Amino acid sequence: MSRLEVLKTYKIFIGGKFPRTESGRYYKAVNSKGVPVANICLSSRKDVRNAVQIARKAQGPWQERSAFNRGQILYRIAEILEGRSSQFVEELMLQDYSKINATKEVEAAIDRIVYYAGWCDKFNQVSSSVNPVSSSHFNFSTNEPVGLVGLLLPESSSLLTLVSYLMPIIAGGNSCVLIASERFPLTAITFAEVLNTSDVPGGVVNILTGAVAELWSPLSTHMDVNALSVDLKSPYLKDIQLAAVENLKRVMCMHSADEQGLVNITDFQELKTTWHPIENIGGASNSY
């Protein structure tokens, strides 16, 4: 007797748990030949609401962790991903990657995570400054995370893109609600399994799957979301920018997943400038 294949249902990731979408709706992810590869949750605006609520609670404690500890945790993500790389290679191949390209992609993703893990306790030193001012003040500018970042991944995205967008956001102490690519959601959810086993506190990263056409609006109008990261080529970019006006969300666009760099972290940092009164002895030159 032939065996009926069991198609895995990939669940969403909210607050360190894997619930099904509250809407109870699903769709089938297919490969380029139209063959179904998995059942995927079709999330609703209420899933967005739940994810934002939990991401908000998680953000403060995540920001308060030492930068060094955040670096350790990001590095741990890379370690776990390394250990599970063969699963990712397989899943990428389900999405029509050749074995060579899939392996390359996973390796590049791991390297990128390590790259941002390294930045965690260094970006602030590099991008902060002590500013010359003409009064008796010690004046310095330093970074603070914007808070809760909504991330709409590019439609074509896969593992490397996901990592390139997500890591700089959480490296800087933000929490994130991520909407996976509608066509290629597999790696995003499997990546959630990696996050869940690698010391990332629940709620810091929340991953939803579903129709971007349905999810962009509740996310970009939400008053408790502080910034958005959106693909420059997204068809909803203009609508998102308009919706973001209400609470002046920062809308950032990364040009391609090939970039890595400090700017991707500071895109989601607010520069806080502090004026600290100091004693100015006899008009001496500025000394601090």
Add this chain to the structure above:
Amino acid sequence: MLKAYNINDLPSSPSVDKVGVEERVARFQSRSIKNQAKMQGLKMVLSMIDLTTLEGKDTPGKVRQMCFKAAHLHDAYPNLPSVAAVCVYPSMVNLAKSIVGVHGINVASVSTAFPSGQAPLEVKLADTKFAVENGADEIDMVISRGKFLGGEYAFVFDEIAAIKEVCGRSRLKVILETGELTTLDNVRKASDIAIYAGADFIKTSTGKIQPAATMQVTYTMLQAIRDYYDETGKMVGMKPAGGISNAKLALHNLVMVKEVLGQEWLNNEWFRFGASSLANDVLMQILKTDSGVYQSSNYFTLD
């Protein structure tokens, strides 16, 4: 003068079917509430709130701030009701009264050595008198749970009756502290004692003990009120307090009150929520229902 009962008049309390209560409560939570009814319900919830601060660290400044919030819930959104009352410790009654009195908001004061109730009767009476003389419109007393659990029902009954006497025209709410009563049968028994001893309101909890106002407990107390009403024709109010921190749960409670007691109880004369963080969540829901945009607590004043 109403006829005063004594402990011997108390009917034996029926035992509570826990499984049945849970099933009934689950059904209250599955009602579909459409937008228009939801809006009406949310505003009703606001008007039923006893905005509460009962911390050891309360200061006049904190009470002043909360009283302002009580009268101005969210001025950016017109036509909102104000809350029913503010609930404070006796030492803050005078101050609270001087601020919210002009807005028609009542001042409720906890008393009788809140929250433990571990003090002699004279102290409890003096505590209550002090609050009443300072202008408290409502008194929230706690029962002696230790005595109750020890089976000294007459003691508990007489204590409530004695406090009721010094309340004068202030309405008396009797806090059962259901989290310490352990069973629904005890909750029912304590409810009956409080009601027959003269309570104007029965209230679930102090807010200091978990679990507090679960729907099962509130349902059991509502049923006691219902039975008393059927027997005597007299209404008693209900105040769940503690743990009701979101709008959805508050709406479920309203559904329950409507279906167990009826329309007459759906106003702040007969039903209250004791809460501190509920008001902002209800406000956020009202604005969300109106605008379609999910709200952030950053844009609402602290209470």
